[in-house]
Amino acid sequence: MDYFIMKTDRRLRLLPQIQFSKEGIGTNVMKQSIAYVKEYTGRCIDYPDYLEKPYPLIADKYRKILQKYQQDMDLQRVMLIEKESGKQTPYCLICPAEIVCADSSQSQYDKKGNVQEFVLDVEKTEGRKIFMAKDFNREVVVRLDIAESILRREANGIWFEPVKIAGRSR
Numbered sequence: 001m002d003y004f005i006m007k008t009d010r011r012l013r014l015l016p017q018i019q020f021s022k023e024g025i026g027t028n029v030m031k032q033s034i035a036y037v038k039e040y041t042g043r044c045i046d047y048p049d050y051l052e053k054p055y056p057l058i059a060d061k062y063r064k065i066l067q068k069y070q071q072d073m074d075l076q077r078v079m080l081i082e083k084e085s086g087k088q089t090p091y092c093l094i095c096p097a098e099i100v101c102a103d104s105s106q107s108q109y110d111k112k113g114n115v116q117e118f119v120l121d122v123e124k125t126e127g128r129k130i131f132m133a134k135d136f137n138r139e140v141v142v143r144l145d146i147a148e149s150i151l152r153r154e155a156n157g158i159w160f161e162p163v164k165i166a167g168r169s170r
Helices: 060-069 144-152
Strands: 003-008 017-020 032-038 057-059 074-082 088-095 115-117 130-133 139-143 158-162
Touching: 003 144, 057 060, 060 074, 060 088, 060 144, 139 144, 144 158
Parallel strands: 032 074
Antiparallel strands: 003 139, 003 158, 017 032, 057 088, 074 088, 130 139
């Protein structure tokens, strides 16, 4: 099975600059947080279906898809609010399991021990379909079937970057 790193499409120009409320993530009883978006006077902000930073956020419409594929993954609702206009955009914070999953013999490391070229060891994924590669910049990794399911629903602003798999020649 193939795997992909989920990314925000780099072609988008004006992404939301997000500041989370003082309560922070996960402190609300209903597991919903509020984040404020910095507004740009007279300019329209691009709201892609996936935001990598400051935390991995996916559009709320994909919540059921992700839960279907990885039932034990925590998804927390986050409302992005533009203070001036009052515009509200619902997202979900993706909280997958963090797994050390780089193949130590095929991945390439720098002098500090950071992974430079990531090669996935599928055995270390523990059968998970969505996870965070703890040893590769905490990137969100999804299996092919999830990427296809998201793309079939006309995803906007999501880019899937293929991951090299240990033991395969590509």
